[in-house]
Amino acid sequence: xxxxxxxxxxxxEKWKDEVHELRRIVMECPLIEGFxxxxxxxxxxxxxxxxxxxxxxxxxxxxFKGSLMSDPHNVLIxxxxxxxxxxxxxxxxxxxxxxxxxxxxxxIYQAMEVERAGLSVQKIKTEDIKMPQELKYVFENDxxxxxAFMNLTEGRRREYLxxxxxxxxxxxxxxxxxxxxxxxxxxxxLSDCICGLSKRMPKCDGSHQKITS
Numbered sequence: 689x690x691x692x693x694x695x696x697x698x699x700x701e702k703w704k705d706e707v708h709e710l711r712r713i714v715m716e717c718p719l720i721e722g723f724x725x726x727x728x729x730x731x732x733x734x735x736x737x738x739x740x741x742x743x744x745x746x747x748x749x750x751x752f753k754g755s756l757m758s759d760p761h762n763v764l765i766x767x768x769x770x771x772x773x774x775x776x777x778x779x780x781x782x783x784x785x786x787x788x789x790x791x792x793x794x795x796i797y798q799a800m801e802v803e804r805a806g807l808s809v810q811k812i813k814t815e816d817i818k819m820p821q822e823l824k825y826v827f828e829n830d831x832x833x834x835x836a837f838m839n840l841t842e843g844r845r846r847e848y849l850x851x852x853x854x855x856x857x858x859x860x861x862x863x864x865x866x867x868x869x870x871x872x873x874x875x876x877x878l879s880d881c882i883c884g885l886s887k888r889m890p891k892c893d894g895s896h897q898k899i900t901s
Contacts, residue, residue, distance in 0.1 A: 689721070690721045690722060690723055690728075692723035693711075693721060693722075693723050693728045696723065696726075696727070696728060697711070697728075700742065702742065702744075703742040703746075703747035705782050706742075706747045706779055706780075706781065706782055706785060707728075707740055707742060707747055709782050709785045709786070710740050710747070710749060710779070710785060710792075711728060711740060713785070713789055713792050713793065714728075714730050714738060714740070714749070714792075714796065716793065717730075717793060717796045717797065717800075718732070718800075719731060719732055719737055719738070719796070719800075720732070724736070724739070725739065725741075727739050727740055727741045728740045732799075732800045732803055733803055733804070735752075735803045736752045737751070737752065737796065737799045737800060737803065738750065738751050738752070738796060738799060739752070745780070746778040746779060746780050747778070747779050747780075748776040748777060748778045748779065749776065749777045749779075749792065750767075750774050750775070750776050751764070751774065751775050751776070751777075751795065751799050752773060752774055752799075753773055753774075753799065753802050753803075753807065753808075753809060754773070754774055754775020754776070754799075755771075755772060755773050755774070755775060755809055756773075756802050756807050756808075756809060757775070757795065757798050757799060757802060758798065759775075761791050763777050763788065763791060763795075764776070764777060764795075765777070765778055772809055772811070773809040777791075777792065777795065811846075814842050814845050814846045814849065817846065817849045817850060817853060818853060819849065819853075820849075820852050820853050820855075820861050820865075822852070822858060822861045822862050822865060823849075823852055823861075823865055826865055832873075833869060833872065833873065836872050836873050836875070837872050839875070840872065840875065840877070841877070843877070844876075844877035844878070844880075847877055847878045847879070848868060848872065848877075848878060851864055851868075851878060852864050852865055852868075876890075877890075879891055879892055880892060881893070881895070881896075882896070883895060883896040
């Protein structure tokens, strides 16, 4: 057993039995066990296939390219509206996992075939994302901020535009833009490290939580 996975399994609490059962099923498939994003992660031909993770109200198997898979049993769930590629199968009991055991394996093998075929999910082009009126207003009145935003990498600009655009209320869009200004002026993306402690720069790994006042 992967040592990091072993440590994780010893510490997991709320969905302990469910996570152990999911791992048992996944390990019956020809996948390589690893540990990424602080969770058990399983790969095929050096490509991530599925991840076990737990949330407050459920635990889940996350298929990295689930959007490219067929879903004859109608069990794949899009975690958020911004999840273009990943899809989940969610569970709330070991009984439910047992009932879906064959389906889980069917979907894992299907995910492996997606990798064999070399399929990939097309990313949203930044220019296809409609810019919120609030951001346009800020640009018109703050040329320095506009320049900083435009000098970000395309991926970082896309992250911010999606976050701003998806706020349902105008006041929330204003708030998100204001809270992001310092990051943008520092050439940082939404998920970039700003404390300098991350072990997987430039991305944040939560090391900022170690900082004490």
